[in-house]
Amino acid sequence: LGGGAVLIIYLTVFKDMPQLKAQGINLLFFIPIAITAVTIYAFKKQIKWKITLPIAIGGVLGAAGGFFLTDIIGGSFTSKLFGGFLILLGIKEIFSKNAKKS
Numbered sequence: 001l002g003g004g005a006v007l008i009i010y011l012t013v014f015k016d017m018p019q020l021k022a023q024g025i026n027l028l029f030f031i032p033i034a035i036t037a038v039t040i041y042a043f044k045k046q047i048k049w050k051i052t053l054p055i056a057i058g059g060v061l062g063a064a065g066g067f068f069l070t071d072i073i074g075g076s077f078t079s080k081l082f083g084g085f086l087i088l089l090g091i092k093e094i095f096s097k098n099a100k101k102s
Contacts, residue, residue, distance in 0.1 A: 004030055005086060012079065019079040020070065 004026045011022035041047050070078045 008082070009086075019075045019082070023070075023078075 007026050007029065008019075008022045011017040011025060012019055017025075038047070
């Protein structure tokens, strides 16, 4: 669970902000942080560009598709879908076996 998910939950639950607006604010926070991280890791030569570029292109296409789909299906259903995703992710994390044992 990353900081973006926490920010969206905070904005929607505690600040009574619509889901779509909270997601937009989350993106505004994410973009400069992501650019900074990529710059730092690229400078350290820790990015495998042959793997990263196809994944990034897929991510951009998926984000654009999600944007248009959300506009079609509405914010209420998107909010429920996001909540269900977080619940499933939480259950998976609780019951998954950790590869590294202390």
